[in-house]
Amino acid sequence: MPDNQNRPVERYPGYDVMKKRFSPSWNAQTRRVIERRLAIDDAPCFFTADEFATVRAVAARIVPQHHTDAIPVAALVDHKLHEGISDGYRVAGMPREREAWRLGLAAIDAEARGAHGDHFAALEQDQQDALLRAMEKGELGAREWGSMKPAEFFRKRLAHDIVLAYYAHPVAWNEIGWGGPASPRGYVRLGFNDRDPWEAVEARTDDDAAARRINRHVG
Numbered sequence: 001m002p003d004n005q006n007r008p009v010e011r012y013p014g015y016d017v018m019k020k021r022f023s024p025s026w027n028a029q030t031r032r033v034i035e036r037r038l039a040i041d042d043a044p045c046f047f048t049a050d051e052f053a054t055v056r057a058v059a060a061r062i063v064p065q066h067h068t069d070a071i072p073v074a075a076l077v078d079h080k081l082h083e084g085i086s087d088g089y090r091v092a093g094m095p096r097e098r099e100a101w102r103l104g105l106a107a108i109d110a111e112a113r114g115a116h117g118d119h120f121a122a123l124e125q126d127q128q129d130a131l132l133r134a135m136e137k138g139e140l141g142a143r144e145w146g147s148m149k150p151a152e153f154f155r156k157r158l159a160h161d162i163v164l165a166y167y168a169h170p171v172a173w174n175e176i177g178w179g180g181p182a183s184p185r186g187y188v189r190l191g192f193n194d195r196d197p198w199e200a201v202e203a204r205t206d207d208d209a210a211a212r213r214i215n216r217h218v219g
Contacts, residue, residue, distance in 0.1 A: 012177040013208055015200040015218060017170050024185040025198060034170060034180070042072040046082035046098070050119065051105045055162075057121040058108070061128050062159055063166040071172060076165035077101075091156050094148060101161075104153045107144035108135070114142060177202060 020026050026034075044052035052074055059073040081098050094100055108131070112120040116127055123131075134140050135158075138151035145153075166172050173180055177200035189196050200218055 010208075011202050012174065012200040013203050015174050015177060017173045017178065017180055019218065020179055020198070023198070025179055025182055027183050030181045030183060037076075037168065038170070040072065040075050040079050042075045044075075044078050046078045047074075047101075047105075050109070051102075052078065053121040054105050054109060054119065057123075057128060058132070058158065059162050059166075061125065061132055062162050067171050067175075069171055071166055071169040073162055073165045076168060077161050080161070080165070091152070094152055094156055097157070097161075100148065100153060100157045103144065103146055103148055104158060107140070107142050107148075107150070107153075110142040110144040111135075111140050 021031060021034075047055060055074040055077060059077075063071075063073060065071060081101060084098075086097060090096055095103065109119045111131055111134075112118060112123055112127075115131065116123055120128060120131065131140070132154070135150045135154045138149060140150040167176075170180065179199055185198065187196055187199075195201070198218055
């Protein structure tokens, strides 16, 4: 009972973006991209096992999940780094993506050991949150950071990559009612707060059941 009470209310009940898979909303290229994304194993290829555990723990605090099927955020970040997928630019004072992640994760675990005597993934959630807040504010100073600023790493790499990974997954699209790339169908009703018939319906306080009925047939 308490767990159910803590679950967030569904904004788009009954909506499943994967129903668009073979509809005019998605073309063959979109289907291939999403299928490859869904096939990514929840295991590290770039990160070490210890680094992967730290990424998992950090992701759980930045994008806590209440889905039946959890989004493998750490694996999506790992896949991006393993494949060498780059932002296409480098922020001044920050190493490139792979090096920044290696340095940052080593520093996070060093900070956790210095403050609490254990690696980040083993800490209590409030301890993890406190370290992440200190990182965001630039209040950490372990030598493992090298010349990289903790606050810059938090904003430009850690939170950036984790949030992008989360919202790259269809489960997150269901959560926000997004239909994914709309090719070749596109959109017709472009006015403010207008919706096309193939878009999800957001539930209001008194129409959850109505939204659910509509969203089951959206495709």
